[in-house]
Amino acid sequence: MNLEKKTSQPDFQLERPMAPKSSQIKEFWLVFSNNRLAIGGMIIFILFFCSALLGLFLTSGPDPIFDPAQIRLQEKLRPPLAKANLDTLRPEEVPRMGIYFFGTDDLGRDVFARMLQGAWVSLTVGFVAVGIAILIGIFMGGIAGYFGQHYLGAVSIDTLIMRIVDIMLCFPSFFLILTVVALLPASIYNIMIVIGLTSWMGTTRFVRAEFLSLREQDFVVAARALGVNNFRIIFRHMMPNAIAPVLVSATIGIATAILTEAGLSFLGFGVPPPHATWGNILSDGKRFIFDAPWLTFIPGIAILIVVLSFNLFGEGLRDSLNPKLRQRR
Amino acid sequence: MSFTNLKMKSIHTHNPVILKVEGLKKYFPLRRGFFQRLAGKVRAVDGVSFEIEQGKTLGLVGESGCGKSTVARLILKLLESDEGKIFYQGQDIQTFSEKKMKPLRKKMQIIFQDPFGSLNPRMTIGQTIEEGLRILGIQNRQQRKARLQKLLEMVGMSAHSADRYPHEFSGGQRQRIGIARALSVEPDLIICDEPISALDVSIQAQIINLLNDLQDKLGLSYLFISHDLNVVGYLSHKVAVMYQGQIMEYAPADRIFENPQHPYTLALLAAIPNIRINQKKDKENKLKVLGGEPPDPLNPSPGCKFQTRCPFAESHCRKNEICLKEISKEHFIRCSRAL
Numbered sequence: 001m002n003l004e005k006k007t008s009q010p011d012f013q014l015e016r017p018m019a020p021k022s023s024q025i026k027e028f029w030l031v032f033s034n035n036r037l038a039i040g041g042m043i044i045f046i047l048f049f050c051s052a053l054l055g056l057f058l059t060s061g062p063d064p065i066f067d068p069a070q071i072r073l074q075e076k077l078r079p080p081l082a083k084a085n086l087d088t089l090r091p092e093e094v095p096r097m098g099i100y101f102f103g104t105d106d107l108g109r110d111v112f113a114r115m116l117q118g119a120w121v122s123l124t125v126g127f128v129a130v131g132i133a134i135l136i137g138i139f140m141g142g143i144a145g146y147f148g149q150h151y152l153g154a155v156s157i158d159t160l161i162m163r164i165v166d167i168m169l170c171f172p173s174f175f176l177i178l179t180v181v182a183l184l185p186a187s188i189y190n191i192m193i194v195i196g197l198t199s200w201m202g203t204t205r206f207v208r209a210e211f212l213s214l215r216e217q218d219f220v221v222a223a224r225a226l227g228v229n230n231f232r233i234i235f236r237h238m239m240p241n242a243i244a245p246v247l248v249s250a251t252i253g254i255a256t257a258i259l260t261e262a263g264l265s266f267l268g269f270g271v272p273p274p275h276a277t278w279g280n281i282l283s284d285g286k287r288f289i290f291d292a293p294w295l296t297f298i299p300g301i302a303i304l305i306v307v308l309s310f311n312l313f314g315e316g317l318r319d320s321l322n323p324k325l326r327q328r329r
Numbered sequence: 330m331s332f333t334n335l336k337m338k339s340i341h342t343h344n345p346v347i348l349k350v351e352g353l354k355k356y357f358p359l360r361r362g363f364f365q366r367l368a369g370k371v372r373a374v375d376g377v378s379f380e381i382e383q384g385k386t387l388g389l390v391g392e393s394g395c396g397k398s399t400v401a402r403l404i405l406k407l408l409e410s411d412e413g414k415i416f417y418q419g420q421d422i423q424t425f426s427e428k429k430m431k432p433l434r435k436k437m438q439i440i441f442q443d444p445f446g447s448l449n450p451r452m453t454i455g456q457t458i459e460e461g462l463r464i465l466g467i468q469n470r471q472q473r474k475a476r477l478q479k480l481l482e483m484v485g486m487s488a489h490s491a492d493r494y495p496h497e498f499s500g501g502q503r504q505r506i507g508i509a510r511a512l513s514v515e516p517d518l519i520i521c522d523e524p525i526s527a528l529d530v531s532i533q534a535q536i537i538n539l540l541n542d543l544q545d546k547l548g549l550s551y552l553f554i555s556h557d558l559n560v561v562g563y564l565s566h567k568v569a570v571m572y573q574g575q576i577m578e579y580a581p582a583d584r585i586f587e588n589p590q591h592p593y594t595l596a597l598l599a600a601i602p603n604i605r606i607n608q609k610k611d612k613e614n615k616l617k618v619l620g621g622e623p624p625d626p627l628n629p630s631p632g633c634k635f636q637t638r639c640p641f642a643e644s645h646c647r648k649n650e651i652c653l654k655e656i657s658k659e660h661f662i663r664c665s666r667a668l
């Protein structure tokens with residue numbers, strides 16, 4: 001072959017795209033920004049993210065601005081926005097701001113400080129658990145979808161993996177988690193890992209289905225014909241085209257994980273007591289639901305808003321990442 | 330486009346054979362029902378043999394589902410064949426492992442029918458083509474960029490296209506990009522799997538001309554697959570007509586058009602509008618619309634595969650397996666009328 005021979009075509013005869021250059025991100029944003037609920041969800045998502053990060057700094061360290069562990073028995077069950085009663089408090093017990101934004105609980109602890117601490121727990125549980133689930137899901141789904149037709153003894157890899165998924169799905173996952181948590185020492189890390197290990201099945205199914213259809217697409221066949229190696233085909237050609245639905249399910253998965261953690265903490269199987277989480281604030285507060293309703297309503301509404309906003313954000317993402325849904329509007 | 334301006338290429342000079350296929354077979358298992366019971370086999374490719382000479386084009390024609398794409402995938406070893414041999418420049422690549430196949434992958438490339446599915450939507454045109462250049466072994470970034478520009482120019486695309494994504498191009502432009510990707514590894518043989526079927530007529534002509542030019546310039550060999558005998562006439566030196574996984578007629582292009590022998594080829598030619606066939610009027614009328622049903626792939630009746638639709642079918646066509654016979658020099662047909 002002789003590529004060096006200069007083509008004599010003048011440049012104006014060469015074909016170029018008619019449309020002005022537009023990135024896919026721009027197109028995505030055009031659709032996404034039209035979806036008000038999704039935008040709202042995203043804003044709350046960002047606010048939650050920031051306040052959880054901020055909360056980590058404000059509630060930890062040797063002398064935190066908001067101390068979630070400070071017990072003031074003389075100040076118990078104060079309503080939201082109550083001023084601290086400086087006469088009865090020892091100097092080290094006085095809250096920095098002099099005000100209980102969300103009131104205090106039955107031990108006189110600042111609920112605002114505890115909510116801030118709990119936000120970080122919810123955030124990390126959500127992200128780490130879903131991160132684990134997604135990694136396992138992509139790995140298992142990728143193998144089932146790409147190498148599935150190979151045989152391991154009598155069964156194909158695809159059959160093997162998908163039957164494991166079916167078996168995992170047979171157990172009601174919340175009770176599976178309860179059982180495992182009851183056996184393991186209670187700690188925030190165990191909770192994350194256990195939630196992650198019991199929620200990868202959906203992602204596996206997604207990724208497998210995407211890979212099965214992508215495998216047969218011409219651009220993947222072309223890459224194989226070029227001699228591109230499997231690793232690059234999977235990560236350069238297939239994964240970027242399969243990742244959108246995974247991201248969507250991840251966003252919704254975070255909401256589910258937050259809910260699961262709250263449920264576990266509510267039942268007393270979650271993060272162990274001195275540490276505040278939204279679930280155990282709710283759980284502690286339920287005994288005083290008539291005397292101090294804010295103890296139940298504040299964490300309850302916080303969970304509701306965060307979970308709802310994650311779901312709306314995820315659905316908005318799905319609509320704007322899917323070109324077929326795009327055309328409908 | 331009509332047959333009269335068929336570009337007759339130098340059909341009668343001979344070059345060394347670059348690809349030779351012998352008795353290629355691929356049966357797909359057909360599973361049915363709730364338990365995925367094995368219901369039978371689809372004989373997608375059922376004993377196909379042909380050869381392609383260096384710098385020449387073999388047209389492979391046949392109706393949808395006759396196994397053309399399967400042949401393409403078998404040759405590229407994207408699919409394992411059940412039987413048969415594939416020789417690339419004399420080497421039997423059928424037995425090659427994936428590792429041994431790697432250097433040969435560069436030598437045989439493919440262009441697809443669907444211009445929308447054949448480019449990765451998440452990679453720019455530049456990235457797509459550079460992938461091939463990297464496989465070719467050009468490590469230097471500057472060199473790659475220069476080569477990329479040259480390739481784009483060669484297929485008639487502006488160099489500015491390199492940082493655009495596939496969705497910004499029209500079908501014909503994408504097809505050009507697909508050709509550039511195939512050319513990036515400097516192949517000797519390109520398998521064109523219906524590369525113009527999805528394009529409108531004016532763009533079809535452009536792509537055919539481009540493929541013709543590239544062949545002249547680079548000395549490429551083509552296996553040109555199409556369901557349209559007319560289109561194949563523009564490019565091919567030889568034509569193989571395929572039906573139900575078997576080659577029915579195999580001859581130099583001019584002879585297929587001037588002196589077609591197999592009833593199926595006659596039917597295909599009759600289906601091209603405004604074309605005179607050197608056959609008797611009654612024959613032509615009889616063939617104009619191909620009647621009958623294609624055979625059930627699961628329970629093929631013995632004898633000729635074309636018997637159910639052939640206007641000339643006789644009792645012995647339903648009994649004996651018919652072989653490919655050479656009726657005149659380089660002109661093969663699978664029909665008992667030639668006996």
Ligand SMILES: Nc1ncnc2c1ncn2[C@@H]1O[C@H](COP(=O)(O)OP(=O)(O)OP(=O)(O)O)[C@@H](O)[C@H]1O
Binds near residue numbers: 373394
């Ligand atoms: N992976 C597969 N599994 C089972 N059957 C298959 C598979 N691939 C192809 N077939 C069958 O093999 C036959 C030939 O298919 P092929 O795609 O080669 O046809 P084709 O001639 O390229 O048709 P078209 O002109 O529509 O592209 C068809 O009957 C098809 O259903």
Ligand SMILES: [Mg+2]
Binds near residue numbers: 398
């Ligand atoms: Mg095909």
